Amino acid sequence: QMQLVESGGGLVQAGGSLRLSCAASEVTLNTYTIGWFRQAPEKDREYVAAINAMSGGLREYAESVKGRFTISRDNVKNMVYLQMDSLKPEDTAVYYCAASIGGTWRLDKNYSFWGQGTQVTVSS
Numbered sequence: 001q002m003q004l005v006e007s008g009g010g011l012v013q014a015g016g017s018l019r020l021s022c023a024a025s026e027v028t029l030n031t032y033t034i035g036w037f038r039q040a041p042e043k044d045r046e047y048v049a050a051i052n053a054m055s056g057g058l059r060e061y062a063e064s065v066k067g068r069f070t071i072s073r074d075n076v077k078n079m080v081y082l083q084m085d086s087l088k089p090e091d092t093a094v095y096y097c098a099a100s101i102g103g104t105w106r107l108d109k110n111y112s113f114w115g116q117g118t119q120v121t122v123s124s
């Protein structure tokens with residue numbers, strides 16, 4: 001059973017940056033599409049970004065984060081990252097990484113494995 005672990009969350013002022021990391025134990029991440037999702041209090045979970053398996057040459061972003069967030073993967077380190085720049089208070093949420101073997105990237109139902117999440121809080 002794959003276990004994903006997110007890290008790198010924290011408290012940051014608006015305009016600041018954070019880099020989230022997604023790690024897996026005993027599983028090679030590069031065979032999966034990896035997505036990042038987030039959930040703010042009293043809101044539904046929403047798609048943030050995803051990167052394709054293997055090369056990571058294909059990336060997709062939600063409109064709300066396009067131009068500010070960058071997803072990447074390091075297959076040697078077996079890690080996926082989400083670099084978040086120009087953060088806004090509305091980015092405050094618990095961020096989750098998830099692994100998928102197929103289907104539309106924006107749909108959380110296509111992701112079979114999820115981490116526990118890391119809290120990101122952006123103060124104004």
